Amino acid sequence: MNRGISLIFFIILTLFLFVSCGTPTIINFTDAISLVSTSDTTNNTISLHFTVDTNEFENITSSDLDSASPSVVFLYSITDNSTTNIYQGTKFKSLFSSKYKGTNYFGYPIYEIDEGNGICEVSLSDLDSSLSGTYSLFPLKRSGISTVADPTYTYSQSESDIDFLNNETYTFTFSVEKSTDYNYKMKVNISVEDESLKDENIYRYKSNEYFYTLNSSDISDSAKDYSFVTNNSSVKGNTTSINFFAAVNFRGNFSNIFWSDLKYVGSITL
Numbered sequence: 001m002n003r004g005i006s007l008i009f010f011i012i013l014t015l016f017l018f019v020s021c022g023t024p025t026i027i028n029f030t031d032a033i034s035l036v037s038t039s040d041t042t043n044n045t046i047s048l049h050f051t052v053d054t055n056e057f058e059n060i061t062s063s064d065l066d067s068a069s070p071s072v073v074f075l076y077s078i079t080d081n082s083t084t085n086i087y088q089g090t091k092f093k094s095l096f097s098s099k100y101k102g103t104n105y106f107g108y109p110i111y112e113i114d115e116g117n118g119i120c121e122v123s124l125s126d127l128d129s130s131l132s133g134t135y136s137l138f139p140l141k142r143s144g145i146s147t148v149a150d151p152t153y154t155y156s157q158s159e160s161d162i163d164f165l166n167n168e169t170y171t172f173t174f175s176v177e178k179s180t181d182y183n184y185k186m187k188v189n190i191s192v193e194d195e196s197l198k199d200e201n202i203y204r205y206k207s208n209e210y211f212y213t214l215n216s217s218d219i220s221d222s223a224k225d226y227s228f229v230t231n232n233s234s235v236k237g238n239t240t241s242i243n244f245f246a247a248v249n250f251r252g253n254f255s256n257i258f259w260s261d262l263k264y265v266g267s268i269t270l
Contacts, residue, residue, distance in 0.1 A: 024255035025059070028105050032056035033070075033248050034169075037265045046266035047173040048074075048246050052164050062165045065252035070164050071156035073110070073148065074140045074172070075119065075245040075262075076204075078225055080214055080238040089264045092137050092245060095120035096262040100247075107249075107259040109150035118205070124228055133231035136224065137245065138205040140186075148205075151251060155190075161197060168193050174202070174244060176268055182216035184270055186242075213240045213270045240270040 034051040052070060054062055077092065099120055101107050110119060118136035125131060139148035148154060155172075157164050164170065171191045176184040190197045203209050204225060212219050212226065215237045219226045229235055244265040250258040 026105055026256050027058070027060055027250070027252075027254045027258060029057075029070075029248075029250045029258050030260070033260055035246065035248065035260065035263045037263065039266045043175065044268055045173055045175045046244055046268060047171050048244075048263070048265045049169050049171050050164070050246075050248070051169045052167065054165055054167055060252070060254060064254065065157070065165075065250065066151060068151040068156040068158040069250050069252055071151060071153040071249045072172075073153035073247055073249065074155075074202075074265075075137045075247075076140055076225075077118075077135050077137050077243045077245070078211075079135060079228075079241050079243060080235045089243065089245075091122040092120060093262045093264070095122070096137075096245075096247065096259075101259040101261065102257075105256050105258055107257040109249075109251075109257055110153070111150050118225070124232070130234075131228070131232050133228045135228060138225050140244075141203045141205055143201045143203070151249070153249060162190075170197075172246075174265075174268060176211065176242075176270065179210055182213045183210040183218060184212075186211055211240075211242060211270060214238055241267045242270065243267045 032053050034049070034053070036049040037046065038049065039046045050072060096119070099108070100110060118138040121134040121136040124133050124135065140154060141148055142154065152158060155162060162170070169192070171189075171194075173189045173191070175187050175189070177187060179185050186202050187199060188202045189199050204211060210218075212223075214226075214229050214235055219229055223230070244267065246263045246265055248260040
């Protein structure tokens with residue numbers, strides 16, 4: 001009798017908790033976002049064209065989003081040839097999906113990006129047994145922004161001059177400018193429907209740091225994004241490729257944190 005009463009009590013308690021907590025509201029933004037990349041080999045630039053179509057929102061409106069949502073995170077990895085670009089791009093997409101995008105649209109925030117290893121890394125020995133170390137994915141850092149993390153990431157809806165929810169296309173165009181023979185400044189131009197909004201300097205994961213060619217004497221052992229160079233002297237002097245990636249984040253008055261797939265944007269050669 002006591003077991004029967006206990007079972008009935010357990011069932012009633014379970015039903016009460018289910019009703020009081022409600023059914024999770026899962027929002028999938030895949031059909032509402034467009035990420036298109038283009039490259040200009042003549043001018044050595046790459047662009048990401050980002051559009052949010054609020055007409056494709058299902059079961060929510062823009063007012064259900066957090067003030068910083070949507071946001072875009074821009075990431076990079078430095079390699080020495082196009083073959084490894086393809087390899088690490090595929091690996092990074094898979095790692096990003098498992099670590100941050102999650103399953104059934106239940107994603108995870110990037111609270112703090114590790115400046116030691118980036119947000120994910122792939123082993124060079126999987127590509128070539130003669131190589132050691134890793135390729136890592138690091139955040140691009142804007143001037144004056146000390147941390148790239150949840151919820152604003154690189155660029156977000158909370159900025160006064162950005163409105164990702166206006167159903168217009170925002171284009172981020174990355175270019176390099178030679179500073180010395182081996183060091184380059186990175187710039188990004190942001191435009192809306194082909195009208196330029198602003199130009200900014202953008203840096204490696206360490207604030208105000210240039211990008212180096214692989215034979216630059218300024219590459220130190222502490223430069224984690226260049227660790228494959230310090231671990232493999234054979235790549236010094238090879239062509240330097242900066243590979244760009246991006247992903248879009250949504251969060252708000254619903255149960256999940258949504259991440260898009262990690263998008264390979266393209267590469268710039270130094």
